[in-house]
Amino acid sequence: MKVTVLGKYGPYAGNGGGTSSYLVRGENTSLMLDFGSGAMGRLQKYVALSELDAIILSHLHYDHICDLFPLGYYLQACDMRIKLIMPDTDCVQNKILSDFGTFDIVPVSQNMQVGEFKLNFEKMRHPLESYSVKVTNGSRSLFYSGDTVFCDELMRAASGSSLMILDCGKADGTKAPHLSLSExxxxxxxxxxxxxASHINPAVSYKSPSGFVTVAEEDKTYML
Ligand SMILES: [Zn+2]
Structure with a gap:
């Protein structure tokens, strides 16, 4: 199992970068965690769009979903469909994605399966309904926080994982609805x-992280 960072920024991309999007690959299954700016072009460097088994959205803020809209045009042009697992949030983004008619939308539920991957979702704390997901393959598991503040639910959901991707969108000591690098x-x-550490805010200057944390690098693949 391996994860490739396609976009590490949020809420907007830094110079040459993209926003939240991560490609997870196993033996026979490929899925995307979020689909932010730059995701569609970068994804195709690693897998054909037709090989993608599902896209999972932590929540429907634009920096996590925006390349789904051009992807929707592509799917329409090729008469293709793709499974989209996402929160059933009452918002305009949900309506637009539904109206495309190219996504097989499946609402998030606690335990799901896509190919060889078991998915465990937990609700986090963020202004818009947001979920973490633990992707498990055999004895290895990747935890992705989505966007959230620090909370007990996060600690519980992340426990027992092999590698974590954590939203570090805020500066230490500020009140934005994200984690800081210190957290x-x-x-x-x-x-x-x-x-x-991901969901890097280009406006924040981050200190050097400690031994257990590294800052995400785009186009880098991490093995689990
Ligand atoms: Zn958000």
Whole structure:
């Protein structure tokens, strides 16, 4: 099982970068966690769009979904469909995605399966309904926080994972609805689990992370 960071920024991309999007690949299954700006072009460097088994959305904020709209045009042009697992949030984004008619939309439920991957969702704390997901393949599991503040639910959901991708969208000591790098370091140390700090805000200057945390690099593949 491996995960490739396609977009590491949020809420907008830094120079040459993309926003939240991660490609997870196993032996026979490929899925995307979020589908932010730049995702569609970058994804095709690794897998054909027809080989993607599902796209999972943590929540429907634009920096996590925006390349779905051009993807929808592509699917219409090729008469293709793709499974889209996402929160059934009452918002305009949900309506637009439904209206495309090219996505097989499946609402998030706690335990799901896509190919060889078991998916466990937990509701996090964010202004818009948002879920973490743990992707498990045999004894290895990737935890993706989506967007959230620090909370007990996050600690519980991330426990037992092999690698974490954590939303580090806020500066230390500020009140934005994200984690800070220090909070990510605390989570990683407490759970004794390596973490990739992502959802990097281009406007924040981050300190050097501690031993358990590394800052995400786009186009880098992490093995689990
Ligand atoms: Zn968000």
């Amino acid at each position: 990510a370091a605390f989570i990683a140390k407490t759970l004794q689990t390596p973490a990739i």
